[in-house]
Amino acid sequence: MNLLWCFIGVLLGTVVGVLPGLGPAATIAMLLPLTFQMPPAAAMIMLSGIYYGAKYGGSTTSILLNVPGESASVVTCLDGYQMARNGRAGPALGIAAIASFIAGTVGVIGLMLVAPPLARMALAFSSPEYFALMALGLAMVVLLAGKSLLKALLAMLVGLWIAGMGTDLFSSTSRFTFGQMELLDGIDFVVVAIGIFALGEVLGNVGEHEAPQRVAVPSGLRNLLPTWQDMKDCRFAFVNGSVVGFLIGILPGAGSTIASFISYGLEKAVSKRPEAFGTGIPEGVAAPEGANNSETGGALVPLLTLGIPGSGTTAILLAALVLWGFKPGPLFIQENGELFWGLVASMYLGNVMLLVLNLPLVPVFAQLLRLPVYALYPLIFGVSIVGVYSVSSSVFDVWLLCGFGLLGFLMRRFDYPSAPLVLGLVLGDAMERALRQSLMMSQGDPSILWSRPISAAMLVLTVVLLLLPLMRRFNTARLQALES
Secondary structure (H helix, E strand, C coil): CCCHHHHHHHHHHHHHHHHCCCCCHHHHHHHHHHHHHHHHHHHHHHHHHHHHHHHHHHHHHHHHHHHCHHHHHHHHHHHHHHHHHHHCCHHHHHHHHHHHHHHHHHHHHHHCCHHHHHHHCCCCCCCHHHCCCCHHHHHHHHHHCCCCCHHHHHHHHHHHHCCCECCCCCCEEEEEECHHHHCCCCHHHHHHHHHHHHHHHHHHCCCCCCCCCCCCCCCHHHHHCCCCCHHHHHHHHHHHHHHHHHHHHHCCCCCCHHHHHHHHHHHHHHHCHHHCCCCCCHHHHHHHHHHHHHHHHHHHHHHHCCCCCCHHHHHHHHHHHHHCCCCCCHHHHHHHHHHHHHHHHHHHHHHHHHHHHHHHHHHHHHHHHHHHHHHHHHHHHHHHHHHHHHHHCCCCHHHHHHHHHHHHHHHHHHHCCCCCHHHHHHHHHHHHHHHHHHHHHCCCEEEEEHHHHHHHHHHHHHHHHHHHHHHHHHHHHHHHHHHC
């Protein structure tokens, strides 16, 4: 029965990942009441299968339609969508599935073998370290986002401003709501991401005087799978994504978004052809997809050993464990060995199931690109609107979606990068919370941010990354790479 629930979970997760706007957190929340009549081990296996299964499926719409279903899939759009436009949609999907399998397996091994020492290391991170880590993530994406550092910084600040909308967690006052009751809870990430990427892409292509580029989809499974050269090119990206994703995952609150951005930046920094990133190369898909999947194993470390959720999805899993009568913490594995090791075994088998499920479905997903433009663009509009409405059942969010679609079109027209805005939105709330908690710890003294060794090292690296473009030689090389 546990094998059956594992299969149901990963299958649901794949479908959830393919459908933009739904996401594993919303799905698990909706299914949670149905699991109370199930054995806890079976329920946890199914819900976890949805969690890491969605990571597999999340790359599909990013590669085929440039629509990230969740924040961590934003990075996959950079090279995955370009591979699809270059007629290599199948290899891009295949690389994503293989990277997900390798990294997901590494994540489970890490969860099984090194959970206790890694959990102790994560305890050294407090609010100042979290703030510094998020600042470092923002600096890396600003540096790699576009030719103009000023435009990238401006886009990031807009994202931070959008993240600040809603009710202040500390003072319970409303901020930037403009008298709209619907904005008291802030603006959902799904609305912004789908508007900026999906609708912005459609409006940009419709506005082109030339016919939009058609994506060539080769026929036959053999032509749709990665070549041996692709696998050789990605061998270090697989390792990079697996290790970086797991290490970032064990830090509570860091999440798969930071993991995928850092993995992509690291892969570009050590690559022999950094100028090719963003033009559609398999390494640019393998690294972030691997980090995205390996992060799930790492995220379960603080959840099960410390009782600290690292993301919205793991927060729901924590609530489920508490409702079932379990107490995640240092004694959880010792007291609930059957549940813990059953979950680990199911993740090994679930990764194999996902690989078997996803690779044969590559041709099915790739056929989406055979749709003519007059059918594809309305389909993207329809899926985007349904996806946003399904999250909150709010017509106001649909109007917001249209507004952000227009913003995405204008950013595309005037060459403003989208990734810094989205990352600023994703990290803004947690970054503000970490900063304010740090100042509360020091009674208002900002020196706490640079007086602690780990946060000081990350802040110094952040400043160095932002100052590097001021060096003429480095900036010239950076601009040439981006131009290429």
